[in-house]
Amino acid sequence: MKHLISVIIPIYKVEKYLKQCIDSILNQTYKHIEIILVDDGSPDKCGKICDEYANKDNRIRVIHKSNGGLSDARNCGIKIARGDYIIFVDSDDYINEEMCEKLLFYAITYKVDIVSCNFSYVYNNQLKENNMSINEKIFFDSGRNILKKYFFDYSVDLNVVWNKIYKKELFFISEKIFFPKGKYYEDNFTVYKLYNKAKKVILLNEVLYYYVKREDAITSKFTLKHLNDSLEYIKDYYIYSNNKDNDIKNIMQIAALKQYLNLYKIRNLNNKMFNLLKLERTFILEKSKGLIENPYRNFKIIKNYILLKYNIWEYYIKIRNK
Known part of the structure; x- marks a missing residue:
C-alpha cells in the first residue's frame, strides 16, 4: 500500500499529553504518513515540542498559528494535507500502533470512503470499554444508511470525528466541508455531511483509538x-x-x-x-x-x-x- 495518510493533530495547552500522542503516531506500523501538527497559539511549551519533533522526523509538518479554536486548527490541517486519506487525532489522546495500517487496509480492500473503529476511554491510565459499539466484528453499509444509524440508532457511537479514516476527497467533492469556527459540538456540524457523501462505510469493532479523560479537564456547564x-x-x-x-x-x-x-x-x-x-x-x-x-x-x-x-x-x- 503506497497511499499517503495525513494525520492531523490540533494542539492547544496539552503539554503534559502531547509527546505520548505524537509518539503513538510515529510508532505506527504503516510508515507512509505525514503528521500535521497544528499549534493553535498554545501558550505553554507545545509549540517548542512540535518543532523538536519536526527536527527529528521529516514526516512531521508544523503549523504555528494564532488561537482560533479546535475547528480552525483542524481546517488548517485539511487545507494543507497531501494525503489520499485523513485521520484526526486529538492531542491529548493516543492511538494503537496498527490504527493507520488497519483502517487503510479496510478502506483499500473494500473500496470504502470511511472506516470507523471502536475506542476505549482512558481514566487514570486505566482502560474502560466503550459500550456504544456494533455487535459484529465488521459492519458494512452505504453512507446514507450509516447516516440513518447516526441519527436514529443511539446504541452506536458514530458522532465523533477522531476514530475514523476518511478519503480526503470527501471534504472537497461537490461542496467543501470544513468544521465551523468558534462553535461547540463542531462534529455535529460536520460528520453527518461526510456520511452522506460516502458511498460505502465500514464500522470496525476493534479498539484502535484511546480517548483520554484528562485529570485537569474542567467539566463545562451547559451555558x-x-x-x-x-x-x-x-x-x-x-x-x-x-x-x-x-x-x-x-x-x-x-x-x-x-x-x-x-x-x-x-x-x-x-x-x-x-x-x-x-x-x-x-x-x-x-x-x-x-x-x-x-x-x-x-x-x-x-x-x-x-x-x-x-x-x-x-x-x-x-x-x-x-
Whole structure:
C-alpha cells in the first residue's frame, strides 16, 4: 500500500499529553504518513515540542498559528494535507500502533470512503470499554444508511470525528466541508455531511483509538452559548438538506425535531435558556410541516410534536424532571 495518510493533530495547552500522542503516531506500523501538527497559539511549551519533533522526523509538518479554536486548527490541517486519506487525532489522546495500517487496509480492500473503529476511554491510565459499539466484528453499509444509524440508532457511537479514516476527497467533492469556527459540538456540524457523501462505510469493532479523560479537564456547564450552538447545528440540518433529495430532507426533518425536543430535557435550564428555546419554536414547527407523511416518523415523535405544537411540551418536561 503506497497511499499517503495525513494525520492531523490540533494542539492547544496539552503539554503534559502531547509527546505520548505524537509518539503513538510515529510508532505506527504503516510508515507512509505525514503528521500535521497544528499549534493553535498554545501558550505553554507545545509549540517548542512540535518543532523538536519536526527536527527529528521529516514526516512531521508544523503549523504555528494564532488561537482560533479546535475547528480552525483542524481546517488548517485539511487545507494543507497531501494525503489520499485523513485521520484526526486529538492531542491529548493516543492511538494503537496498527490504527493507520488497519483502517487503510479496510478502506483499500473494500473500496470504502470511511472506516470507523471502536475506542476505549482512558481514566487514570486505566482502560474502560466503550459500550456504544456494533455487535459484529465488521459492519458494512452505504453512507446514507450509516447516516440513518447516526441519527436514529443511539446504541452506536458514530458522532465523533477522531476514530475514523476518511478519503480526503470527501471534504472537497461537490461542496467543501470544513468544521465551523468558534462553535461547540463542531462534529455535529460536520460528520453527518461526510456520511452522506460516502458511498460505502465500514464500522470496525476493534479498539484502535484511546480517548483520554484528562485529570485537569474542567467539566463545562451547559451555558447559553452551548444552547445557542446546539440550535445552530439543528438549523444547519435544514440548510444542508435544502438542495438535497427527498430522502435526506426527511431524515434531517426528523433528526432536527428530535434534537430540538431533547434540548428541553437538559437539566438545570434557566429562564433565559427556556426563552431562547421558545423563540425557535415557531421555526421548528414550520420546518416540521408534513411530518405525518415522513417515512421516518413514529408514534413517539408525532406525540412529542403535538405536545410542542400546543404548548404542552415545556410543562411536560418540567413535571417529568421533578
